[in-house]
Amino acid sequence: MIDLAKYNALVNELGNKAILVAVSKTKPLEDIKALYDLGQRDFGENYVQELVDKASQLPADIRWHFIGHLQSNKVKYIAPFVHLIHGVDSFKLLKEIDKQAAKNERVIDCLLQIHIAQEETKFGLDETELASLLMDPSFVGLTHVRIRGLMGMASFSESQELVRSEFKTLKSLFEKYGKERGWSILSMGMSADYEMAMEEGSSLVRIGSLLFGARDKKA
Numbered sequence: 288m289i290d291l292a293k294y295n296a297l298v299n300e301l302g303n304k305a306i307l308v309a310v311s312k313t314k315p316l317e318d319i320k321a322l323y324d325l326g327q328r329d330f331g332e333n334y335v336q337e338l339v340d341k342a343s344q345l346p347a348d349i350r351w352h353f354i355g356h357l358q359s360n361k362v363k364y365i366a367p368f369v370h371l372i373h374g375v376d377s378f379k380l381l382k383e384i385d386k387q388a389a390k391n392e393r394v395i396d397c398l399l400q401i402h403i404a405q406e407e408t409k410f411g412l413d414e415t416e417l418a419s420l421l422m423d424p425s426f427v428g429l430t431h432v433r434i435r436g437l438m439g440m441a442s443f444s445e446s447q448e449l450v451r452s453e454f455k456t457l458k459s460l461f462e463k464y465g466k467e468r469g470w471s472i473l474s475m476g477m478s479a480d481y482e483m484a485m486e487e488g489s490s491l492v493r494i495g496s497l498l499f500g501a502r503d504k505k506a
């Protein structure tokens with residue numbers, strides 16, 4: 288069950304400081320529709336097949352954010368309609384997105400994912416990899432992708448200090464590499480840590496369980 292009062296409170300709290308992406312993975316169409324009817328348009332999904340299925344059955348003006356780990360061979364399925372791909376973590380993937388975007392005669396907005404957490408299981412680039420991707424000589428040839436900023440996931444930790452320092456790291460990379468490039472999106476913060484993420488300069492929060500209730504284990 289989704290909590291409409293919580294949604295309204297969250298929208299008020301975010302104001303115009305951060306974009307709210309409602310993370311609807313594993314949740315049914317009715318839940319998405321309920322938020323849509325309240326005016327929510329940005330939704331996030333982690334699995335390609337699930338996203339494609341949902342998008343085909345829901346209003347066309349939804350802005351779909353792909354926030355999961357994207358495999359190159361699956362880019363083609365979401366390239367026709369995806370609004371923003373958050374988890375780009377290799378030049379190979381970026382090239383494939385560029386290729387599929389060109390086929391669809393569009394430019395796809397992307398965020399580069401930075402590994403800020405301590406857990407090895409979270410994906411993303413370190414600073415050296417970020418710099419070398421941005422300096423890659425063939426980067427300028429990718430005319431059908433546009434890097435809009437960075438995305439990161441903090442450690443799943445009780446330590447507020449640790450989480451805050453990870454957000455600070457991400458924010459400083461965003462400033463360092465993004466100023467001259469005109470980046471505008473810093474995607475950081477989830478249900479458990481979005482308030483701190485906003486204090487540290489997030490401009491987009493990805494919120495699932497707080498809105499839609501807890502998920503089954505899988506996700």
Ligand SMILES: *Cc1c(COP(=O)(O)O)cnc(C)c1O
Nearest residue numbers: 310354477478479493494495496
């Ligand atoms: C699932 C997920 C979220 C939402 O997590 P909640 O804790 O339910 O808010 C945000 N970002 C990413 C990348 C996710 O995979």
